[in-house]
Structures are given as structure tokens and as C-alpha cells.
Amino acid sequence: xxxxxxxxxxxxxxxxxxxxxxxxxxxxxxxxxxxxxxxxxxxxxxxxxxxxxxxxxxxxxxxxxxxxxxxxxxxxxxxxxxxxxxxxxxxxxxxxxxxxxxxxxxxxxxxxxxxxxxxxxxxxxxxxxxxxxxxxxxxx
Numbered sequence: 661x662x663x664x665x666x667x668x669x670x671x672x673x674x675x676x677x678x679x680x681x682x683x684x685x686x687x688x689x690x691x692x693x694x695x696x697x698x699x700x701x702x703x704x705x706x707x708x709x710x711x712x713x714x715x716x717x718x719x720x721x722x723x724x725x726x727x728x729x730x731x732x733x734x735x736x737x738x739x740x741x742x743x744x745x746x747x748x749x750x751x752x753x754x755x756x757x758x759x760x761x762x763x764x765x766x767x768x769x770x771x772x773x774x775x776x777x778x779x780x781x782x783x784x785x786x787x788x789x790x791x792x793x794x795x796x797x798x799x800x
Contacts, residue, residue, distance in 0.1 A: 661678070661679070662678070662679070663676055663677065663678045664676070664677050665686070669695075671687075671688070671691065672686075672687050672688035672691065673685065673686070673687050673695050673696055674686045674687070674696070684696075684697070684702070685697065686698070686699060686702065689701070700735065700737075700746070703735075703746070703782075704733040704734075704735050704749065705733070706778045707733060707749060707751065707776070707778050707779050707782070707788065708731045708733045708751060709778075710771075710776040710777060710778040710779065711731070711751065711753075711768070711771045711772060711776045711778075711779060711790070712729060712731055712753075714767070714770070714771035714775045714776050715729075715753070715764075715767045715768055715771050716729060718766075718767035718770055718771070719759065719763060719764070719767050722763055722767075724757065724759040724763060725757050725758060725759070726755055726756070726757045726759070727756040727757045728754075728755070728756040728757075729753075729754070729755055729756075730753075730754040731751055731752065731753045731754070732751070732752045732754075733749055733750070733751045733752075734749070734750050734752075735748070735749050736748040736749070736750075745785070745786075746782075746785075746786045747786065747787065748786060748787040748788070748789070749782075749786055749787070749788045749789070750788075750789050750790070750791070751788070751789070751790040751791070752790070752791050752793065753768065753790055753791065753792050753793065754793045755792070755793070755794050755795075756794075756795055757794075757795070759794070761792075761794050761797075761799040764792055764794050764799060765792060765799060765800050768790060768792055768800070772788065772790065
């Protein structure tokens with residue numbers, strides 16, 4: 661896997677592209693007029709997106725109909741010198757649809773324990789937890 665990043669203004673705005681060629685804008689979140697996501701936000705998005713793709717894929721293979729899927733990810737940082745790396749992430753995953761809670765719980769477990777390369781990459785340094793909500797009800 662390979663990505664490229666190119667600075668596109670006089671400040672911090674950068675455009676990243678992977679094999680798909682789809683651009684992603686990154687910027688410094690501490691300045692005025694931010695025009696892209698910060699690298700730390702992208703890390704949270706990566707965990708949320710990776711697990712979402714897994715969970716949706718597993719449920720679709722089981723012929724479950726997902727009417728909506730939403731995830732909110734909050735990262736907790738710690739200070740190490742000048743850096744503030746994540747020490748924990750909590751994902752709140754909201755699904756709507758007519759499906760058994762057990763299938764959703766199992767799909768999420770498979771994602772975080774077996775398939776999601778992003779969360780598995782981080783698991784030795786970041787505590788990652790998740791909560792599942794199906795049709796507004798907390799199920800795990």
C-alpha cells in the first residue's frame with residue numbers, strides 16, 4: 661500500500677491520495693480557516709470506517725437489511741513530551757434495521773477481533789472499546 665501527500669497552499673493544507681486516486685484534504689486544526697481534517701481526526705475516521713465496512717459486509721452476507729449506519733468516535737489523548745497520542749478510543753455504533761441483536765454483536769466482535777486492520781494495528785498502544793445501539797437500544 662502506498663499514498664502520496666502534496667502541499668497545496670502556502671500554509672499546511674495538503675492533499676493525500678491512495679491507489680484509488682480519491683483526494684483527502686488534511687490541514688492543521690489549530691489555525692483559522694481549516695480546510696481539511698487533521699491527521700489525528702483521520703486516524704479516528706480510519707478506525708470508524710474500517711470497522712463500519714467490516715460490520716456492514718458481515719451483515720450483508722447474512723442477508724440483513726441495514727436501513728442506516730452511523731458511528732461516533734471519541735479519542736482520549738495523553739501527553740508524551742510535546743506529543744498527544746491517543747491512549748483510548750470509544751466508538752458508538754448506531755444501526756437501524758430489522759435484524760437480530762446477536763448478529764450485530766457478532767459482526768462487531770469479528771470486526772474488532774479479526775478483520776479491522778486499522779484497529780488491530782493500534783491495539784497494542786490504544787485501548788479501543790465500542791458500544792452498539794440497534795434501533796435506539798443499547799445491545800452490548
